[in-house]
Amino acid sequence: MLKKRLVLTFPQAVVEEPITYRLIKDYDLVVNILRARISREEEGRLIIEISGEKEALDKGLNYLKKIGVAVQPLAKDVRWLEDRCTHCTVCVPLCPTEAIVVDRERMEISFDKDRCIVCGACIPACPYKAVEILF
Amino acid sequence: MAKTLAEINEKIKKGEAVVVTAEEIIDLVDEKGIKKAAQEVDVVTSATFGPMCSSGIYLNIGHSKPKIKLGGGKAYLNEVPVYTGFAAVDIYLGATALPDDDPRNRVHPGEFRYGGGHVIEDLVAGKDAKLVATAHGTDCYPRRSLETWINLKDVNEAVLFNPRNAYQNYNVAVNLSHKVIYTYMGILQPNLGNANYCSAGQLSPLLNDPYYKTIGVGTRIFLGGGVGYVVWQGTQHNPTAPRTEKGVPRSSAGTMAVLGDLKQMSPEWLKGTTMTGYGVTLSVGIGVPIPILNEEILSYTAVKDEDIFAQTVDYSEAYPQRKSGSLGEVSYAQLKRGKITLQGKEVPTGSLSSYAKARKIASLLKDWIKKGEFLLAEPVELLPSVESGITFKPLKERPIR
The missing domain is CATH 3.30.70.260 (ACT domain)
Structure with a gap:
């Protein structure tokens, strides 16, 4: 399969x-x-x-x-612009599939494309326009 | 054993100063105790990075030929209006300014893609900005309009001057209503869907010097990637806010007004910021060195996230209607774990303040000091503390008939 x-x-x-x-x-x-x-x-x-x-x-x-x-x-179709990301984490609670995860030790985020369903919730939430969706 | 600032600076010049970040000091105190740590450590570096709306820049753009007096006229940088109520060619651009034709919230939530904060970021990134100005024309300043590209490297003075930055503690914002709200604390989902906070907690400057025993007018700081100064208490400075037994404010309290040479700064530490449905602002990176003059000052810098509490406030009703009342107190240790419990519900947390960037600033400032490139400055006047009795007053409205 x-x-x-x-x-x-x-x-x-x-x-x-x-x-x-x-x-x-x-x-x-x-x-x-x-x-x-x-x-x-x-x-x-x-x-x-x-x-x-x-x-x-x-x-x-x-x-x-x-x-x-x-x-x-x-x-x-989903781009995380890491150079614009400040790792503030404000997007994290809005992601319904936990595609944006926080390393709580480093307090840095990472983006797991496989979990992303392109719902777009992070787009208006990001203060730095660090996520782009071509949809 | 108490030290003087002059002694600490002598050690910095010789490359012998012991400098640790406000995070590293926690483990050091746990390991060695306050007394020993105070003997060993000379400086603790604190830092924060987050949206700070009361920020802006002033520029002296130089005189055109023939001359124009922008004072009393109108001027725009990249379509964003700037304040011209000064002399002929001094202008001030505020972080939250928006182009006149920005649709704002006409279709809610507005996107607010570009404004003052973004112009500031573009300028420090070395990009040209379009200056368009009109003026009334005088005998000595005959010109009435001006359209030109300007660049940070060509203007005379360029100064970041922020009337209020680096709040000592802040609210945790939640939404008790049944619809999504768009606030300066981010997008808040209905029915306690998320909780947003905005402080670097144990790394934050004023939380490491809660009674302002070392920070005051003249304190030299890391500002936006360059060197800056604390120039006054910030607006809304509220030293009389309630405090814990250890002196840590339980809600927003002290603030700082800061200033520095914009030409030294970098877009890594000054970022144009968009809050959907709210507006634009500037995120600012600030680092403040705290001289360890005695054991008491050191003990304040050892503050931990679990000792710092913030109030959760409903931004659908309590905040906009100026109703007092907290839904509960949570610690930054809880907030940073990603979940808090409110009214029996588990609520995921997000931060507007970047702890990762604050950590990097604290460590950069530490390197500057260790290398002898950055000396500590003795404040001319400390920020007003509890005994000043200063409070944060609401507006007393007196209707005009």
């Missing part, structure tokens, strides 16, 4: 395509939708956690590419 967190970007033409249904039914993949949004330009963005056998996963991702959905690993 493989598990991936992906950001899917849909052009307007495929916004109405039931792609989650297809991934589950036709490719036997487990799809967990973490976040979904359709922009004013009618471009769709979906953040999913997807798991299945390697072959099925490859085929499913191929299907997405074929119909014009751009697939990116989730981590690419």
Whole structure:
């Protein structure tokens, strides 16, 4: 079993395509939708956690590419700008998945991309604009 | 055995001074006791780094040809309005100033992406800033408008002058209401969703000299990465705040007004800061050396996070409505562990003050002193303490009919 967190970007033409249904039914993949949004330009963005056998996963991702959905690993869409971060920790209690953790000895934070679900709660909380989300 | 400041400076000049940070002194006192530690240690370095709204800079930009009198006119740096009510080319830029066309909170919560604090950070980073000014024109200053790039290296004086910094202790902010609120203490989740504090605790300057027995007008300090001075008590200085038996204020108490040459400073220690839904400000790094003149002064510097308490205050109702009352007292040791218990609920904590950066400042200042590059200054006048009777008064409103 493989598990991936992906950001899917849909052009307007495929916004109405039931792609989650297809991934589950036709490719036997487990799809967990973490976040979904359709922009004013009618471009769709979906953040999913997807798991299945390697072959099925490859085929499913191929299907997405074929119909014009751009697939990116989730981590690419979240950037912690360490040089702007002061390690103040004000963002920490707002993170719902403990993706921002504090080393209580050093009183410094670190960002665990794998735990991040790109909810965006840290963005307005950061006084130094040290987190960027391209979503 | 008591020491004088002159003796300590002699040791610093010879490279023989024993300097430790306000964190290191804790273990040293635990190990050796107050008496022995006071004999051995000459200076304890304290520090803090956090948003400090009563901050700003004044610049003398030099005279244009022909001359313009900005005094009484209008001027902007990177679209941010500056105060011009001085002579011809002196301007003051405050940390919380916003561009005239910033939408502020018209769509709540406002983003407040750029303002005075950010201009200050950009200037110390060496970036050019756009100065746009208009004036009424006089016989001796005929010019009426000016648009030019300026750079910190080209202006005459550039001085960071902060009327209130480094609060001695502060509130812990929480939200008892049922909706998210956006405050200068950060985003506060409803129903006690988080608790935000803002102090370096055991490292914080005024918590290491709680009765201001060494800090006063003329104290030389680390300011924004350069050398600065304490020039007065800060605004809202409140030495008569309630204290623990050891003298530690239980709520916000003393403050300092500080000043220093902006040209020596660095963007690492002066950072433009955004508080969503609230505004902009400047985060300032300050380090204060405390001369160990006697055992009493040393004993104050050994203060630990578990001995420093702060009041939790509801920012949805009590704070804005100026209602007194604390929801409970918590120690900085608890706050720094990441969770406190309030009204039977476990509440996660976040800090606005960066302990990591405060620690770095304390250690930088320690290095400066050990290398003999930074001498301690004898204050001309200590900050007013408990016996001054100074209190922090609310506004007595007298409606104008």
